Amino acid sequence: MLRTIAVGSCVSIQGLVVAHLADGKVVVKVDEKTFVGYPVTPVRAA
Numbered sequence: 001m002l003r004t005i006a007v008g009s010c011v012s013i014q015g016l017v018v019a020h021l022a023d024g025k026v027v028v029k030v031d032e033k034t035f036v037g038y039p040v041t042p043v044r045a046a
Helices: none
Strands: 002-006 012-020 026-030 033-039
């Protein structure tokens, strides 16, 4: 499943979910690299 995470204040990454951590962070994999960050909440159009 694809998921978008926020790595920094202005950086977001989209990749395949590898794990969910106890502190609420998500680990995603892009090619051979893994990234850890907080999930981005989807915004619905009005």
